[in-house]
Amino acid sequence: MSKVHNNKAWWLVLPVFLLVAFSAIVPMMTVVNYSVQDIFDQSSRYFVGVDWYRQVLQDPRLHDSLLRQFIYSACVLLIEIPLGIAIALTMPTKGRWTSLCLIVMAIPLLIPWNVVGTIWQIFGRADIGLLGWSLNQLGVSYNYASNTRDAWVTVLVMDVWHWTSLVALLCYSGLRAIPDVYYQAARIDRASAWAVFRHIQLPKLKSVLLIAVMLRFMDSFMIYTEPFVLTGGGPGNATTFLSQTLTQMAVGQFDLGPAAAFSLVYFLIILLVSWLFYTAMTHDDKTR
Amino acid sequence: MSKRKRVVLLIYILFLLVPIYWLLNMSFKSNTEILGGLSLWPHGFTLDNYRVIFTDPSWYRGYLNSLYYVSLNTLISLSVALPAAYAFSRYRFLGDKHLFFWLLTNRMAPPAVFLLPFFQLYSSIGLFDTHIAVALAHCLFNVPLAVWILEGFMSGVPKEIDETAYIDGYSFPKFFVKIFIPLIGSGIGVTAFFCFMFSWVELLLARTLTSVEAKPIVAVMTRTVSASGIDWGVLAAAGVLTILPGMLVIWFVRNHVAKGFALGRV
């Protein structure tokens, strides 16, 4: 659709701009201010230039949690995106089961994040949880609170449980938008199910998949509440992700300067990746 | 083929429901039964855990607080996002694309360290521990999302409708309220659903910006966990109750959910 050029449209956007700017720009400026100072309390603070940046960029603890974070986000995307597509393909397209299916799948998305953590905390426990108990009965020793591998797997399974539906629902709505004639043509050509997927469904899913990847990347990269409730970052530091390291620094140790410096680095990483996705997405819209 | 599909879907749905069933199961048990051994359904069925929540003001007020700020947030987000989404879908203006991207970046700011500035910002303007503070803070990620979804729905409405209305002598506000908003009703419903959802599930900001008066249910829950051992039964009951409002809301938009998840742009 061709749009009219009209700068008066700014008046319609102004409320949104002011509202978001209030909550976004003031705290952002404050974080920038923190990141260049050594702060003891309100009245005694010293300008230290880029020292904090130098410190956090060379801090092995943060390298570790950054690496862990990237591995985690990669795992999340590698599992949830294909699984989400697969689930979307299996969903019924009509009939009374469709709404029920949609509603059930949306349930995990509507559960407060700390409750998600609580559910899995209970579910995974060896004494009172079905999962932990059955695994141990089957002879698999499993304890997410003391075993690093178990903790990782549990956090990952929890994330899959929590968010795969989002990907599936996004893909489902993408699939619904494909006109029937495409499938009819494929049937005439006697195309295999794989060929239909590869040449008809996947290309049509591209734009929703980009949204899904972007949302899943951003949210998994900032994950805090669920592992915090489930494992508290442990055992050791095995499931301490970036947000948690930062919160420990800022709130626990009151190292405001380094925490602020690192959160800006963190923000820049997310900004770059999201910009790449966004550019790919809008570029796609333009060529269509 | 179709049978195999159904089996896969069934397994997935079971995978989704079993942990929730377990929570439900525990919420109907007494603590002695929970800790006494594993049982697949409550043997001594009890509603005591729910009774605790509905009679203890610190619990049920948590619910009311959450519902209050979530509704407030949904209302604010929708009312500012509607005109803005219209502007993005109908006009080109100076810096529009950059503004749109900037709005989206606010979903990306890691909340962890922004907590302290947020706390100080809202304290300095005297809004700390009020519902409006949480509602405003949640606008940070809900307003961009609302604009994004609504813009998708609005772009699907042919522009000729606007033009015809203007020719018929409608002013912009009258056209917008009388004609345009009813046209994208389902889009508004879906947007409200998303705003509700993201505000309802958020914990960090809500916990930081409140202490007593506006303390949300999610914060009540985390504090119960840390203090005086863990009362598993009550915790499970509270968890079950936090799932209900979401299910209620999704019931209302069930017919539009599929389109909503494509953010209106398929």
Add this chain to the structure above:
Amino acid sequence: MDWMAWTLPTALFFAAIALLLAGMTMWELHSPGAERKGFLPIDTTRGDRLFIGLLGSAYLHLLVVGVTDWSVWIASLLSLLWLFAVMRWG
């Protein structure tokens, strides 16, 4: 405003960004620019190039501070060159 912990350098930094945005707005109002293709792999407008330039500068600073022992001013100097290059030929 006390809790925001302002310092002169950060105040100058934000003032510079604000001025830059205001300047870009004036420029765009005065003589609107169009999309074009330079050495960057995508079509860009002036605003896009400014964003790419600034984001690149931020990463350049991180690189210099994180990997080398050079003064930040070297990073800033390089950033100015990069910003100019992107705006001119990007």
